[in-house]
Amino acid sequence: MEFLKTLFGYIDxxxxxxxxxxxxxxxxxxxxIxxxxxxxxxxxxxxxxxSGRNQNNDPNAISAREALLVSVGGRVGGGNIAGVAVAITxxxxxxxxxMWCIALVGMxxxxxxxxxxxxxxxxxxxxSFRGGPADYIRRGLGHQYNWLAIVYAICLLAAFGLGFNAFQGNTVAGAVQDSLGLDRMITGAFLTIVTGFVIFGGIKRIAKAADVVVPIMAVGYLGxxxxxxxxxxxxxxxVIARIVSSAFGYEEAIAGGMGAAIAQGLRRGLFSNEAGLGSAPNVAATALVRHPVSQGVTQAFSVFIxxxxxxSCTAFLILLGDVYTPGAEGIDGVVLTQQSLASHFGEWSRYALTLAILLFAFSSIIYNVYLGENALAAMTDSKMALNGLRVLILGLVFMGAAAPSATAVFFFSDPMMGVLALxxxxxxxxxxxxAMRVVNDFRAQLKAGVAxxxxxxxxxxxxxxxxEAWDPARWK
Known part of the structure; x- marks a missing residue:
C-alpha cells in the first residue's frame, strides 16, 4: 500500500x-485566441x-437543456461551497x-x-447517443490510438466512477451529522437507495432527476x-475593488500575495468547472442537437454558471460577511461558508446550506455514475459488467458515508484525474x-441567415x- 501511495503521489x-x-x-x-x-x-x-425553442423533436431523446443540467449538476458541488472558501483563505x-479568468478561457x-x-x-x-473523449480519440485520431482511449477510460472510471463517489457520500454524511446530528449510517442508506433508483433507470432517468434537482438547488442557493x-x-x-486589488498584489491579504492568489484561483476554478479535464464531454455527447457546436455552446454556458x-455567489457571501479575516487561521472550507451564511441570516441558514450540500452531492454522484458507465462502455459492452459497476458504486457511496476514514483508500482519484486531463x-x-472546421461551418450557416x-x-x-447519429433528414 505504501508503494502505491508513493507512486500515485509522484503522479499527482x-x-x-x-x-x-x-x-x-x-x-x-x-x-x-x-x-x-x-x-x-x-x-x-x-x-x-x-427556453423551449432549443429543444429537439424527439421526446424520448436527451435534450440540450437536460444535458446542460446534468453537467451543471456534476460541476456544481463541494468546490462551489467549500472550494471557494479555501481559495479565499x-x-x-x-x-x-x-477564478473568473480561468472560467472565461475555460469556456x-x-x-x-x-x-x-x-x-x-x-x-x-x-x-440515445454515447460518446466522449474515448470516442473522439478512436474515431478522430484513428484506431492506432486505441491504447490511449483505454488509458483515458481507466482513469475516468477510477477517478469519477469510483473515488469521487465515495468522497461525495462522505461529504453529505459529514454535513448532515454536524448540523442535524443524524447518524452517518442513516444518511448513507438513504443516499444509496435514492441513487440506486435513479442510476438503474439509465441516462434518461439521470437526466430527469437532474432536471428536478439542479434547478431547485441552484435557485435556492442563489436566492x-x-x-x-x-x-x-x-x-x-x-468588495469588487478589494478582489481586483488583491489579485494584483496591491492589497497584501496573505503571505504569498499575488502568487498565492493566482495559484489558488486557478486551481480551485479548474477543479470546479472541469473545463479541459475530459469529464463533461461524456454528457455532452448524449444530447440530440442539430449541430455539434450547439452543444459546445451549451457546455460553455455550464462553465459560466x-x-x-x-x-461568485459563495465568494460574495464570504466577503460581505464579518467572519472572514485576511490571514486568519482555523476557519476554512465549508465551515467558513456556513458561518458567513449564518452571519447574514442567522443559525437556521446552516440547515439550508446542509440541504444545498446534500443536493449538490447527489447531483454530482449521479453525474459521476454516468461517467463511470461511459468509461466502462469504452472497454466492454457487457450488461453484467454494467450492473456490477452500479452495485459497486452504490456500495462505495454507502461506505464513504458510513465510514469517514474509508475514503482514505481512494488516494488515487486526484492523480488519475490529472492523467485523464493530460x-x-x-x-x-x-x-x-x-473542431475549427465544424465551428466555421456553424458560423457560415449563421452568416447565411440560418437561425x-x-x-x-x-x-x-x-x-x-x-x-445515423447525424441524419439531416431528422430536422426536415
Whole structure:
C-alpha cells in the first residue's frame, strides 16, 4: 500500500503539482485566441438553451437543456461551497478574480471538447447517443490510438466512477451529522437507495432527476446569496475593488500575495468547472442537437454558471460577511461558508446550506455514475459488467458515508484525474483543426441567415462519423 501511495503521489506531483494547471491555462488561452474568442462570439446564444425553442423533436431523446443540467449538476458541488472558501483563505480575495479568468478561457476549452464529443458520438439504441473523449480519440485520431482511449477510460472510471463517489457520500454524511446530528449510517442508506433508483433507470432517468434537482438547488442557493448581496448592495463596489486589488498584489491579504492568489484561483476554478479535464464531454455527447457546436455552446454556458455565477455567489457571501479575516487561521472550507451564511441570516441558514450540500452531492454522484458507465462502455459492452459497476458504486457511496476514514483508500482519484486531463488535452490539441472546421461551418450557416444551423455529415466525408447519429433528414 505504501508503494502505491508513493507512486500515485509522484503522479499527482507531475500533474497537479506543477505541469497540469499551467498547461490548462495556456491551452485555454490558445483556444480562445485561435478560435477568435468563440465564447464571447456565441455568448448570447448560450441563454437560448433555457427556453423551449432549443429543444429537439424527439421526446424520448436527451435534450440540450437536460444535458446542460446534468453537467451543471456534476460541476456544481463541494468546490462551489467549500472550494471557494479555501481559495479565499489561502489566496485572499484576489483568488476570486483569477477564478473568473480561468472560467472565461475555460469556456472556450469546454466548447471545443464538447463539440468534438458531439461530432464523434455514436447511436446507442433508438433514442440515445454515447460518446466522449474515448470516442473522439478512436474515431478522430484513428484506431492506432486505441491504447490511449483505454488509458483515458481507466482513469475516468477510477477517478469519477469510483473515488469521487465515495468522497461525495462522505461529504453529505459529514454535513448532515454536524448540523442535524443524524447518524452517518442513516444518511448513507438513504443516499444509496435514492441513487440506486435513479442510476438503474439509465441516462434518461439521470437526466430527469437532474432536471428536478439542479434547478431547485441552484435557485435556492442563489436566492439566499442574492438576498445577502441586495442587503449589502452598497458594499459591492468596495468588495469588487478589494478582489481586483488583491489579485494584483496591491492589497497584501496573505503571505504569498499575488502568487498565492493566482495559484489558488486557478486551481480551485479548474477543479470546479472541469473545463479541459475530459469529464463533461461524456454528457455532452448524449444530447440530440442539430449541430455539434450547439452543444459546445451549451457546455460553455455550464462553465459560466458554475464559476461566474455560483462560485461568485459563495465568494460574495464570504466577503460581505464579518467572519472572514485576511490571514486568519482555523476557519476554512465549508465551515467558513456556513458561518458567513449564518452571519447574514442567522443559525437556521446552516440547515439550508446542509440541504444545498446534500443536493449538490447527489447531483454530482449521479453525474459521476454516468461517467463511470461511459468509461466502462469504452472497454466492454457487457450488461453484467454494467450492473456490477452500479452495485459497486452504490456500495462505495454507502461506505464513504458510513465510514469517514474509508475514503482514505481512494488516494488515487486526484492523480488519475490529472492523467485523464493530460490525455484529453493531447487529443483535443491534435483534433483542434477538425473542431475549427465544424465551428466555421456553424458560423457560415449563421452568416447565411440560418437561425438554427444543421450539421450535414456529407460536408465532412473524411471524418469517421456515425451517419445515423447525424441524419439531416431528422430536422426536415
Amino acid at each position: 506531483a507531475l500533474t497537479w503539482g506543477w505541469a497540469l494547471i499551467p498547461i490548462l491555462v495556456v491551452f485555454g488561452v490558445f483556444i480562445t 485561435m478560435s477568435g474568442f468563440v465564447q464571447i462570439e456565441f455568448f448570447g446564444r448560450m441563454f437560448r438553451v433555457l 489561502l489566496g485572499g480575495p484576489g483568488a476570486v478574480f483569477w 472556450a476549452t469546454s466548447l471545443v471538447e464538447c463539440t468534438l464529443a458531439q461530432v464523434y458520438k455514436r447511436k446507442d439504441g433508438e433514442h 439566499l446569496a442574492l438576498i445577502a448581496i441586495l442587503i449589502n448592495i452598497q458594499e459591492i463596489p468596495s 458554475d464559476t461566474i455565477v455560483i462560485c 490525455v484529453n488535452l493531447v487529443a483535443i490539441l491534435m483534433l483542434f483543426p477538425t 438554427r444551423p444543421i450539421f450535414d455529415p456529407a460536408k465532412f466525408p473524411d471524418l469517421d462519423l456515425d451517419r
